[in-house]
Amino acid sequence: MLNIADTLHRWCRAARPFALATVVGVHGSAPLPTGTSVAVDPDGNAIGSISGGCVEGAVYELCRQVLEEGGAPRRAWFGYSDDDAFAVGLTCGGELDVLVQRVDPAAQPHLAAAFDEARRGRPTAVAQVVDGPEELLGRTLCVLGDADAAHGTLDAGALDRTVTAQAVALLRAGRTARVEIGGDADTCPEKLSVLVHVHASRPRLLIFGAVDFAAALCRIGHFLGYRVTVCDARPVFATAARFPEADEVVVDWPHRYLERTRVDARTAICVLTHDAKFDIPLLRLALDLPVGYVGAMGSRRTHDERLRRLREAGVPEARLARLRSPIGLDLGARTPEETAVSITAEIISHAHHATGLPLSHGTGPIHGPLVRHQADGRSTPHPAARVGVDR
Template sequence: MLNIAETLHRWCREARPFALATVVGVHGSAPLPVGTSVAVDEDGDAVGSISGGCVEGAVYELCRQVLRDRGTPQRAWFGYSDDDAFAVGLTCGGELDVLVQRIDPAAQPHLSTALSEIDRGRPVAVAQVVDGPERLLGSTLSVLGGGHAAYGRVDGGPADRAVADRARALLRAGRTARIDIGGQADECPERLSVLVHVHASRPRLLVFGAVDFAAALSQAGRFLGHHVTVCDARPVFATPARFPHADKVVADWPHRYLERTEVDERTAVCVLTHDAKFDIPLLRLALDLPVAYVGAMGSRRTHDERMRRLREQGVTESQLARLRSPIGLDLGASTPEETAVSITAEIIAQAHHGTGRPLTQITGPIHRPSALTSYR
């Protein structure tokens, strides 16, 4: 549905009911990916495409029928072999599994909120039940921004929590995907297939200090899907040639760059300069921002001196509690590459509320659901 988010947002603002046809399964060489949608309002206005044109007429009529019937969502399958696809207009063949449902914006206000956030360029995940018990088919749930709260509902019970947790994970990864949940009493007794539509830029990794550790960390961060920026006040060191895996290399004072760049609840800030003239103003600012992670490199002695200076600068104890220093998990790392693994492991552990302990020392489920603060 995110391919037509702008129009859907306008229809939601106008409280205009519409039928939404979404590709929920693709097999073979179908033209458009899972999550692509067409919508039709009660006046017959249509927006979007799911096949490049050849099945749009059938999908349009099915949307009109669902709007008229005001009933259960409908499923449709469109399949062609690659050999005869061109003859019917589907130039790449394949098969499409399409779900068509009626959306009443007044009954699902969280959708309007989610679409509004997308218009602002903010990260959003919208989970849509595409297979399961008939009463739950088409149910939607949204996770916004930092992903702490979920809005909407699937079943008003354990399925809500399970779907929200999986939607958060996909939002952090910035990936639209279809997932299966359920079959377990503590998660959801009924099996559901859920399509999670994700609108999210890559999470940012801001690396301050153009050192060897920064080169290894930028490579590890890029591998994990981050948008990586390396910043250093010394132009001779802050060059793209030294950091080929970084998306951006900036020559500026670290705190000045952090003041003007955009950050959010998924941003990780790694301070590798271990030089007080850079560290203190940078960390003072970083610890006051709503970012996911702030870590600083240095010895125990450097850490103690850094904490003293930050307190003198008025940084509160609650802010200091957010600082990961010395940076990284205890892996026994020594090389830049090993240290990069140590740092990124800590970033992952913090994002997923992991302990960093060996799994052999932990009982219970390996994948633990995160806490859910509210449903609306």
């Protein structure tokens, strides 16, 4: 739902009820991930997409129906049918599990605050009950910013505390996911499935070395949604004028800056200096930090020499194995722009545990890694080729 936070915030401020259709499970290949939503207001205005166009018409009509009739949330499954290629379904062959509910902003006032935080780009988590007792289905609570306190309530007790802890953990990890809760006397006697929607702050791309390749990497990093920092010890090169797409340009020794800046598991570090006096202290520190990616530019000869120096500096083999060098995927890149594509392609591949091979060389769902990371907790998928509504 946070993919359409701007519009939902306006509707909440105007106290306009709306129907919300949310992807709560993905099986096989699907165009958009778990947590993506479509919303429809009383005038028939629609915002968002859950399938890239395949099933939007059917979802829209179901939203209108739920908004007019009210009642308990409804469930719909959209898949592909070989028996009827013209049926409403996903042409990609996957299957979507969709929850459709009526949302009254007056009954859940905390949602307006969550949507406001998300549209401002601030860290936000919304925990939505997607399976469980009917009286809880569709209910939400929110975690805003770095606070551990929740806004909204499910039971004003142990369940709130458990769901809040899950939401805080996923917010810090920057990941939307579905979690199973309850089934015990201490938390909740009935099992619940809760989808935690997360809008995290932008991941960081730290570029060390104010070179031409850095300028191109800034541009593509900005395009991909990273918060981009360029750092170099040479003030004549590290200027905002040379890197207009960077969010910040820092003049400092790279390792000193890395020591004091904030990083996390989504941070990507790219070392483009290929100068030992900068590289070795920087990489020695970077490989010891809980970041998502560390890559260094240079020839294979430079890489071998760099490894030798890092070993002499006491870096263990397990840490050296984290280093992506020479940096980037083998695309035949020559220009700074092509090299930037090569580097960011490797960052994306590494983040999703993908192979980096051409899709035409593989088999099976093309969004396999996405399904693995956002598995919805069901032990078996819904029957293939099913398209319908569970009332």
